[in-house]
Amino acid sequence: MSRSERERDVAVIGVGMHPYGKWGRSFVEYGVVAARAALADAGITLDDVQFIAGGDTMRNGYQGYVAGATFAQALGWTGVPVSSAYGACASGAMAIQAARAQILAGFCDVALVVGADTAPQGFFGPAPGERWNDPDWLRFRVLGATNPTYFGLYARRRMELHGATLDDFAAVKVKNSRHGAQNPNARYRKEFTLEEISASPVVADPLRLVDICATSDGAAAVVLSSRDYARSRDVDAPVRVIGVSTVTPTYPNTYVDMPDIGTDSAAAVDPPALSYRDSIAAAAYEEAGAGPDDVSFAEVYDLSTALELDWYENIGLCGPGEAEKLLREGDTTLGGRVPVNPSGGLACFGEAIPAQAIAQLCEVTWQLRGTAGARQVENARVGLAINQGLFGHGSCIIATR
Amino acid sequence: MTAKPEVVEVEGWFGSDSDGAYLVGSRCTACGSYFFPKQTFACRNPRCGSTELDEVPLSRRGRVWSSTTNHFAPPPPYPAREPFEPYTVVAVELPAERMVVLGHLVRDADPAALRIGDEVEVVIEPFYESGDATHTVWKWRPVP
Numbered sequence: 107m108s109r110s111e112r113e114r115d116v117a118v119i120g121v122g123m124h125p126y127g128k129w130g131r132s133f134v135e136y137g138v139v140a141a142r143a144a145l146a147d148a149g150i151t152l153d154d155v156q157f158i159a160g161g162d163t164m165r166n167g168y169q170g171y172v173a174g175a176t177f178a179q180a181l182g183w184t185g186v187p188v189s190s191a192y193g194a195c196a197s198g199a200m201a202i203q204a205a206r207a208q209i210l211a212g213f214c215d216v217a218l219v220v221g222a223d224t225a226p227q228g229f230f231g232p233a234p235g236e237r238w239n240d241p242d243w244l245r246f247r248v249l250g251a252t253n254p255t256y257f258g259l260y261a262r263r264r265m266e267l268h269g270a271t272l273d274d275f276a277a278v279k280v281k282n283s284r285h286g287a288q289n290p291n292a293r294y295r296k297e298f299t300l301e302e303i304s305a306s307p308v309v310a311d312p313l314r315l316v317d318i319c320a321t322s323d324g325a326a327a328v329v330l331s332s333r334d335y336a337r338s339r340d341v342d343a344p345v346r347v348i349g350v351s352t353v354t355p356t357y358p359n360t361y362v363d364m365p366d367i368g369t370d371s372a373a374a375v376d377p378p379a380l381s382y383r384d385s386i387a388a389a390a391y392e393e394a395g396a397g398p399d400d401v402s403f404a405e406v407y408d409l410s411t412a413l414e415l416d417w418y419e420n421i422g423l424c425g426p427g428e429a430e431k432l433l434r435e436g437d438t439t440l441g442g443r444v445p446v447n448p449s450g451g452l453a454c455f456g457e458a459i460p461a462q463a464i465a466q467l468c469e470v471t472w473q474l475r476g477t478a479g480a481r482q483v484e485n486a487r488v489g490l491a492i493n494q495g496l497f498g499h500g501s502c503i504i505a506t507r
Numbered sequence: 508m509t510a511k512p513e514v515v516e517v518e519g520w521f522g523s524d525s526d527g528a529y530l531v532g533s534r535c536t537a538c539g540s541y542f543f544p545k546q547t548f549a550c551r552n553p554r555c556g557s558t559e560l561d562e563v564p565l566s567r568r569g570r571v572w573s574s575t576t577n578h579f580a581p582p583p584p585y586p587a588r589e590p591f592e593p594y595t596v597v598a599v600e601l602p603a604e605r606m607v608v609l610g611h612l613v614r615d616a617d618p619a620a621l622r623i624g625d626e627v628e629v630v631i632e633p634f635y636e637s638g639d640a641t642h643t644v645w646k647w648r649p650v651p
């Protein structure tokens with residue numbers, strides 16, 4: 107399908123990344139590399155940028171809390187306004203939404219969005235100190251409820267309710283590792299075999315180490331512009347963002363979400379018709395005037411292999427309990443009906459938290475332009491990228507060309 | 508050797524009476540919504556917002572929503588036993604409250620035998636030992 111331009115579309119005129127890894131350098135450096143790559147890709151200079159939106163990082167000191175200004179200073183102050191947004195793994199979507207709102211409100215024509223992180227080793231822990239009133243600290247202290255604990259709960263539930271098997275989870279890993287092996291920005295570019303996966307140690311039963319995404323250093327940046335600006339630059343059929351969702355849950359959210367120790371109660375009010383994850387995609391579809399049938403490929407937040415299967419259902423690629431069938435029939439593999447995570451996903455990148463939603467839009471843009479090389483999705487018309495940040499942050503972006 | 512005194516790991520989160528252990532939550536006096544951990548200043552139901560909340564014992568029994576066993580020591584501040592012992596986190600649906608509450612599975616239960624929908628009850632059990640005390644916490648125990 108082709109979609110005519112609409113009032114609320116913004117153009118993606120440049121994208122760029124810093125490759126993911128464990129580089130051990132400052133997140134600011136990665137962000138500058140990604141930003142410069144995006145500006146070069148757009149064929150513009152910093153002087154053309156009228157707004158800079160940063161995705162914050164919480165583990166790199168004050169510079170990380172004011173990421174917009176940090177990147178603006180590192181690129182060289184030009185006097186433009188900045189914003190800095192934190193929404194955990196959804197920080198990048200918040201930054202994209204801030205830039206989009208500035209453009210659609212007419213405050214600017216060109217905005218640069220940057221997210222970058224330098225990540226610690228191993229499991230994410232809470233911020234240091236003793237904080238008996240902080241739910242994120244308490245879940246580690248009283249329960250040892252690490253992030254993989256929650257992924258394990260979801261995975262186990264999926265196995266019992268929908269008949270997912272360890273082989274299915276392994277198949278997700280094999281698929282994504284095959285996709286990511288073709289991606290120069292990926293950190294892990296090795297194709298996994300079923301034997302290697304079954305030899306991996308169990309972390310949070312039933313999930314193994316290779317089922318769970320690592321934490322990485324990396325960065326991503328995009329240049330967004332008004333449609334008029336893109337036309338004035340003679341950008342031929344630019345990729346357009348047609349829907350962005352940054353919704354929070356609706357009370358009562360009775361699904362166990364990080365960092366809950368107890369969910370909301372539905373004693374007084376029935377839960378909403380749509381689960382929180384379903385509602386993240388639904389809001390983006392509504393804005394885009396599109397539905398799951400329009401989606402040619404998707405980038406979903408595979409914090410674990412099992413969670414990727416949940417997302418198939420949350421974004422409407424299939425009904426509840428049908429994700430395993432979709433996977434087993436090869437529909438979500440490159441060459442299939444609706445490839446999922448053609449980039450290789452978090453399985454091959456690891457997460458660099460504030461860069462994540464921006465990196466997803468980079469991949470969506472390369473796919474829609476038809477420049478994704480060996481991992482190109484055929485006939486890529488509409489791409490959807492979704493993720494969720496802890497503490498109730500939705501992130502979904504739909505783009506087309 | 509005398510047993511170390513027991514201290515609760517989190518003050519005011521659980522208690523016990525002649526019927527056994529219970530979790531302490533709060534209940535909005537206006538709309539009836541429950542909260543755990545306790546909500547002390549205002550109801551989170553967006554159509555309510557009452558500031559009148561009572562401390563109440565929660566249902567002592569619930570049904571397994573899911574569970575998972577951790578095989579690696581989590582980062583601080585978790586007081587991991589030395590040597591590290593795997594531990595199982597169970598998510599339990601409480602019937603009256605219509606909410607899910609996490610907790611550890613008791614140490615002597617078999618995590619592999621747990622199924623969604625199994626009935627479990629809350630108990631108070633040792634969590635870890637410090638120099639001068641045994642710290643206790645709430646856990647879930649399968650109901651035979």
Ligand SMILES: [Zn+2]
Nearest residue numbers: 535538550555
């Ligand atoms: Zn209330």
